[in-house]
Amino acid sequence: MSALYSVAEIRQVESTALAALPPYTLMQRAGAACAEQALQLIQSCEQTRQRLPVLILAGPGNNGGDALEAAQLLAQASVPTWVMLHADRNKQPEDARTALQRAESSGVTFIAGDSLAHLPEQRWGLVMDGLFGIGLTRPPSAKVRALIEHINGLRCPILAIDVPSGLNADSGSIVGGADGVAVRATHTLTFIGDKTGLHTCDGKDHSGTVLLRTLDTDAAGIKPAQAFLNGTAQFASALRPRASNSHKGSYGDVIVVGGARGMAGAPVLAARTAAYGGAGRVYVAFVDDGPAYDSAHPELMFRVADRVEFASSAALVVGPGMGTSRHAHDILARALESESNLVLDADALNLIAAEPALQHKLHHRSPPHGSGAPQSAIISIITPHPLEAARLLDLTTQQIQADRPHAARLLARHFNTIAVLKGAGTVIAFPDGEIVINPNGNPGLSTAGTGDILSGLCGALLAQGWSTRHAALAAPWLHGAAADQLVEQGLGPVGLTASEFIPAIRAVFNKIIRDHVQRPAASPQQH
Numbered sequence: 001m002s003a004l005y006s007v008a009e010i011r012q013v014e015s016t017a018l019a020a021l022p023p024y025t026l027m028q029r030a031g032a033a034c035a036e037q038a039l040q041l042i043q044s045c046e047q048t049r050q051r052l053p054v055l056i057l058a059g060p061g062n063n064g065g066d067a068l069e070a071a072q073l074l075a076q077a078s079v080p081t082w083v084m085l086h087a088d089r090n091k092q093p094e095d096a097r098t099a100l101q102r103a104e105s106s107g108v109t110f111i112a113g114d115s116l117a118h119l120p121e122q123r124w125g126l127v128m129d130g131l132f133g134i135g136l137t138r139p140p141s142a143k144v145r146a147l148i149e150h151i152n153g154l155r156c157p158i159l160a161i162d163v164p165s166g167l168n169a170d171s172g173s174i175v176g177g178a179d180g181v182a183v184r185a186t187h188t189l190t191f192i193g194d195k196t197g198l199h200t201c202d203g204k205d206h207s208g209t210v211l212l213r214t215l216d217t218d219a220a221g222i223k224p225a226q227a228f229l230n231g232t233a234q235f236a237s238a239l240r241p242r243a244s245n246s247h248k249g250s251y252g253d254v255i256v257v258g259g260a261r262g263m264a265g266a267p268v269l270a271a272r273t274a275a276y277g278g279a280g281r282v283y284v285a286f287v288d289d290g291p292a293y294d295s296a297h298p299e300l301m302f303r304v305a306d307r308v309e310f311a312s313s314a315a316l317v318v319g320p321g322m323g324t325s326r327h328a329h330d331i332l333a334r335a336l337e338s339e340s341n342l343v344l345d346a347d348a349l350n351l352i353a354a355e356p357a358l359q360h361k362l363h364h365r366s367p368p369h370g371s372g373a374p375q376s377a378i379i380s381i382i383t384p385h386p387l388e389a390a391r392l393l394d395l396t397t398q399q400i401q402a403d404r405p406h407a408a409r410l411l412a413r414h415f416n417t418i419a420v421l422k423g424a425g426t427v428i429a430f431p432d433g434e435i436v437i438n439p440n441g442n443p444g445l446s447t448a449g450t451g452d453i454l455s456g457l458c459g460a461l462l463a464q465g466w467s468t469r470h471a472a473l474a475a476p477w478l479h480g481a482a483a484d485q486l487v488e489q490g491l492g493p494v495g496l497t498a499s500e501f502i503p504a505i506r507a508v509f510n511k512i513i514r515d516h517v518q519r520p521a522a523s524p525q526q527h
């Protein structure tokens with residue numbers, strides 16, 4: 001599993017390693033790793049271009065120290081290396097001061113001055129960002145901002161050391177919000193352990209390809225991770241080939257509950273996805289009179305919600321287009337009282353946000369956290385987007401987005417459920433504090449109806465007997481992989497429509513089942 005660490009955890013690992021090693025060892029390892037990575041990047045570009053100098057921006061702390069150590073190693077390797085220093089020599093930490101002395105006695109060219117006006121007007125083969133790492137505490141100054149904005153406009157590779165400068169390594173938000181700025185790296189070489197903020201919120205747009213160097217530290221041995229990166233390995237144990245001797249009853253029932261008058265499209269999208277996601281039978285239970293059937297998919301069965309029994313064996317997806325009427329409220333209350341695995345989205349979440357009695361029902365569906373019950377006893381998944389999350393937690397959307405991992409943990413703990421906080425780097429949180437960040441997907445998903453599709457897919461997996469954990473991990477991953485595949489085919493991200501994701505999800509799902517399921521080699525056929 002790919003572990004992710006918080007800054008506090010990294011600091012703990014770092015101080016244990018620093019205490020056990022001779023001075024300057026970690027910085028030497030970090031600088032060497034940066035130089036090696038920079039060489040790899042410039043060599044791959046040099047096949048098409050002549051050797052261009054490397055520009056290194058070195059800040060006031062140890063992030064700058066890593067950059068300066070890398071600078072002297074690149075100079076030693078005969079790479080023309082220019083450094084712009086943003087540090088008061090009298091205030092540098094000891095290791096960074098050592099690194100500066102080493103760089104000064106090597107063949108590095110130091111730029112006189114530290115503002116954009118001092119930067120030589122020339123092309124660079126690579127820019128290394130060693131301005132700030134995990135020690136950033138406030139938005140960069142106006143002078144540094146201008147520099148960051150300038151390098152963000154360059155077309156060469158940008159290698160961020162540890163964290164793109166300006167980004168909060170825990171939350172993935174830009175420090176200072178609209179007043180802040182962050183380096184948009186093509187690559188981020190991160191140290192000791194991978195960090196949550198590189199994979200969610202603004203982290204996705206600013207980190208580029210994330211590469212990890214542990215610097216021979218053992219983070220997992222010192223601090224068991226509480227956060228992970230999603231991938232097929234996280235739910236591979238749920239992937240099974242279908243038995244030939246099976247029937248529709250083998251793959252379960254999904255009941256999508258929603259579709260108030262004038263909003264029939266949302267539950268139909270969820271239901272179509274549930275069918276394409278492999279559920280044996282799919283029903284739509286309309287809050288009000290819905291259409292008679294889906295002419296594009298007549299296999300879907302349409303009912304009136306009041307007349308549908310929520311059997312415990314069915315997976316319920318409640319909320320798409322449901323509205324917030326009293327009638328919708330009562331149907332939701334009945335669903336919350338059922339023993340079915342339940343996915344709650346959209347208006348179901350808005351209704352819950354508005355009423356403590358519904359919140360109480362949701363909380364008590366699963367055994368309380370700390371009761372010793374296994375994670376598999378959790379029978380609810382909520383799939384809010386940031387605005388729905390804000391309503392549920394009585395916060396603003398900005399507050400949710402300022403720290404998505406924290407917000408997802410709050411949701412899971414507060415409602416005693418698995419919480420899937422949608423957005424760039426969807427965060428899946430469990431009541432015990434564990435989070436998993438989903439790295440795939442793209443802005444093609446930023447269109448109406450994709451949330452309905454995610455909830456329908458969750459329902460399909462639950463109907464097929466998947467645990468809530470596996471369904472909550474697999475659904476965002478398949479959703480994101482489908483979006484990536486559509487973009488690769490040239491169909492997005494601009495203008496993708498929710499319906500197009502449905503067959504793409506089916507294709508991706510079948511492919512990963514094929515790829516992951518080990519089948520015994522067939523015996524040669526006898527003729």
Ligand SMILES: NC(=O)C1=CN([C@@H]2O[C@H](COP(=O)(O)OP(=O)(O)OC[C@H]3O[C@@H](n4cnc5c(N)ncnc54)[C@H](O)[C@@H]3O)[C@@H](O)[C@H]2O)[C@@H](O)CC1
Nearest residue numbers: 026027030061062063132133134135136137138139140162
């Ligand atoms: N100590 C070591 O030997 C190691 C340090 N490492 C590197 O060190 C980094 C952490 O070093 P630091 O704790 O020194 O932190 P940083 O290098 O991230 O920066 C901290 C310094 O920047 C200042 N600062 C913060 N925000 C500022 C702003 N907006 N404008 C101007 N100054 C600002 C702080 O006052 C402090 O002086 C890691 O990200 C990593 O790159 C790693 O190489 C591992 C080894």
Ligand SMILES: [K+]
Nearest residue numbers: 132161163165
């Ligand atoms: K940096």
